[in-house]
Amino acid sequence: MALCRQRPRAALKHAASQFELLKPSRPALSSLIGAPRSAAPSSSLLKLIGGPRADWVGRTPRRFESTVAEKLPRFANGVAGNLAMDFPGGKVAFTPKMSFISESPEERAHCYRVLDEDGQPLAHSSFIQVSKEVAVRMYTEMVTLQTMDNIFYEAQRQGRISFYLTSIGEEAINIASAAALRFDDLVFPQYREPGVLLWRGFTLQEFANQCFGNRDDYGKGRQMPIHYGSNKLNYFTVSSTIATQIPHAVGAAYSLKMDKKDACVVTYFGDGGTSEGDFHAAINFAAVREAPVIFICRNNGWAISTPTSDQFRSDGIVVRGQAYGVRSIRVDGNDALAMYSSVQAAREMAIGEQRPILIEALTYRTGHHSTSDDSTKYRPANEIEWWRTARDPVSRLRKWIESNGWWSEEAESELRSDVRKQLLHAIQVAEKVEKPPISDLFTDVYDVPPSNLREQEMVLRETIKRYPQEYPGDVPV
Ligand SMILES: Cc1ncc(C[n+]2csc(CCOP(=O)(O)OP(=O)(O)O)c2C)c(N)n1
Numbered sequence: 001m002a003l004c005r006q007r008p009r010a011a012l013k014h015a016a017s018q019f020e021l022l023k024p025s026r027p028a029l030s031s032l033i034g035a036p037r038s039a040a041p042s043s044s045l046l047k048l049i050g051g052p053r054a055d056w057v058g059r060t061p062r063r064f065e066s067t068v069a070e071k072l073p074r075f076a077n078g079v080a081g082n083l084a085m086d087f088p089g090g091k092v093a094f095t096p097k098m099s100f101i102s103e104s105p106e107e108r109a110h111c112y113r114v115l116d117e118d119g120q121p122l123a124h125s126s127f128i129q130v131s132k133e134v135a136v137r138m139y140t141e142m143v144t145l146q147t148m149d150n151i152f153y154e155a156q157r158q159g160r161i162s163f164y165l166t167s168i169g170e171e172a173i174n175i176a177s178a179a180a181l182r183f184d185d186l187v188f189p190q191y192r193e194p195g196v197l198l199w200r201g202f203t204l205q206e207f208a209n210q211c212f213g214n215r216d217d218y219g220k221g222r223q224m225p226i227h228y229g230s231n232k233l234n235y236f237t238v239s240s241t242i243a244t245q246i247p248h249a250v251g252a253a254y255s256l257k258m259d260k261k262d263a264c265v266v267t268y269f270g271d272g273g274t275s276e277g278d279f280h281a282a283i284n285f286a287a288v289r290e291a292p293v294i295f296i297c298r299n300n301g302w303a304i305s306t307p308t309s310d311q312f313r314s315d316g317i318v319v320r321g322q323a324y325g326v327r328s329i330r331v332d333g334n335d336a337l338a339m340y341s342s343v344q345a346a347r348e349m350a351i352g353e354q355r356p357i358l359i360e361a362l363t364y365r366t367g368h369h370s371t372s373d374d375s376t377k378y379r380p381a382n383e384i385e386w387w388r389t390a391r392d393p394v395s396r397l398r399k400w401i402e403s404n405g406w407w408s409e410e411a412e413s414e415l416r417s418d419v420r421k422q423l424l425h426a427i428q429v430a431e432k433v434e435k436p437p438i439s440d441l442f443t444d445v446y447d448v449p450p451s452n453l454r455e456q457e458m459v460l461r462e463t464i465k466r467y468p469q470e471y472p473g474d475v476p477v
């Protein structure tokens with residue numbers, strides 16, 4: 001951190017005016033991303049951020065680390081102490097002008113995008129090249145996720161499962177971010193990111209088992225549908241309580257740092273999640289402890305029926321990164337290539353430089369919040385329709401792979417009918433598997449169940465005996 005200490009001193013010598021005194025010189029980009037303690041960033045990343053859009057990395061990232069007051073030299077025309085103050089965290093320049101920092105920037109933060117609405121790369125767009133194999137796989141998994149959502153949603157409507165929640169409209173965030181990560185990276189999801197699990201190999205049967213809460217569900221039927229989790233796939237179990245995963249993610253990232261692991265943590269949350277105290281505590285903690293964690297905020301415009309205008313007055317989420325000292329980027333969340341590139345770049349910086357990164361992915365929840373919601377009650381149908389058609393992330397990626405000659409109409413219908421068949425089969429199987437026994441409700445928390453739990457189990461069994469018609473017949477007692 002010699003850079004931070006030397007910069008003001010050197011500037012003092014050559015100051016032309018008092019306001020230039022502490023203006024930080026912009027460090028070379030290579031020093032910015034290739035911090036001395038870290039492994040050198042990949043050439044693709046260097047190329048990406050060293051290109052014409054290099055400013056997207058954010059402004060001069062600095063750690064204001066000095067807490068010791070340094071003596072300022074005296075000048076012939078006055079006392080340097082009138083120009084700047086030593087303050088814990090570094091020198092602060094004085095100004096005779098009383099000016100309040102504006103509550104909003106003059107211009108909203110830009111949104112990084114690679115593909116236009118027609119799936120064609122924008123002129124001069126900088127992005128990490130995606131091979132045919134990865135691109136086709138990304139598309140295949142996006143279609144699988146979309147189909148799974150449609151079929152499970154219908155299954156809920158038919159009364160076969162109790163609840164469901166789709167990721168429709170957010171397939172690119174799910175799949176492209178997953179594709180940019182490595183398997184050792186730990187995932188702490190909210191609930192609208194099953195695509196990450198899908199990418200890691202969670203089978204359609206495993207999804208169905210969880211939604212049906214049968215004996216093969218890893219949660220043993222104790223969670224609502226869609227609360228997936230997999231130890232094997234480094235995917236922490238979904239929690240209904242908004243934002244609780246964010247501090248957990250930071251703690252896990254800090255432990256990876258202590259163990260010097262070549263991996264990071266990724267946590268997903270919605271725009272609504274950022275209104276929870278957990279988000280603020282977690283991001284501040286990550287900044288201060290320099291934890292290798294990527295925060296991916298899916299800003300989809302709504303927290304159930306609450307629009308973002310009732311959620312915050314800042315320019316979205318991305319601007320909060322700088323307030324907390326976290327490098328950040330705003331990305332078009334419906335653009336799979338932009339998501340892929342930004343998450344891969346974020347991962348390299350998070351691990352190589354041991355620092356948190358914040359990504360705000362702009363998207364739209366084109367489905368209802370869940371099967372317990374009817375979103376046409378609080379937002380216009382034509383708004384939903386516009387996002388569903390004109391801005392659909394799945395068809396946008398399809399257009400790109402088609403224009404590369406990597407996809408065809410034939411491949412499309414084969415994929416869709418194949419996935420549909422697999423899903424219907426998975427549902428049929430899951431439905432037939434026995435439910436977990438009642439006794440499972442009381443296990444897995446304590447090694448030896450405490451007396452209150454034993455008592456609750458006894459009361460439950462007695463109640464079932466007395467009112468058997470009130471309890472599902474397919475749950476072994
Ligand atoms: C602590 C807490 N408060 C409220 C709720 C009720 N709730 C469930 S989902 C949700 C909206 C969250 O919105 P957002 O984070 O934007 O995610 P999205 O559903 O849009 O993906 C709310 C308020 C909850 N589950 N937990």
Ligand SMILES: [Mg+2]
Binds near residue numbers: 272299
């Ligand atoms: Mg939301």
